[in-house]
Amino acid sequence: MHELSIAMSIIELAQEESVQRGVQVSAVHLKLGALSGVVREALLGSFEMACEDTPLKGARLVIEELPVLIFCRTCDAQRPISSVQLFCCAECGTPSGEIVQGKELEVVALEIEEWDRSPV
Template identity: 40%
Template sequence: MHELSIAQHIVELVRQHVNPADAKNVAAIRLKVGAVAGVAADSLEFSFHAITADTPLKNTRLEIEHIPFRIECLKCGVVSENETGIVVCDTCGSPDAKVLSGAELDMTEIEILEAVQAAT
């Protein structure tokens, strides 16, 4: 399963970037997943929670930001979005367009809770 190997890769990246003592304090991992990245967000979340269930990351949230497939028409200049990855301008129908986003799969942030007392 594709999402499972991505989830394992995310866990591996967290291991590389986070001090083992802080692993249990990782509150959230933020990702950007493009509409045509070929990743099902709910499946990725499920896989992540399945493989971290008995680890210090068991309470970590996976926050997935959906990035639409976005193209800029080179003919009329209009930027349009779709979920299918079709490179055809919404406005004029031209296939002559530049892909701006939608294929990304990036880990953007690891949020670690500081082991501090309530800041009152």
């Protein structure tokens, strides 16, 4: 269960950006690969807990889960795998360990609240 330390890294990263840009973060958008070793539900819970007592309190974590994609030499294309227990091309069955997608653990975007300072 290392999701709490992952959550804290996410908050740290978001906070750095928010200070740099002088904005308030209301949501963090994350890409989570199926091979990242991180469990979505545990991460969501940890994030909520770790946000307490930080400027990110109340911010949402929006997770986009990415399935594993491999490069299949038989199909000469990117393909999904049969399952994470079977690293074979889902189309033709050729085994492949060339992962193209699935290891992601990446903050892709921040939703920010911007105060409109233009004269009314």
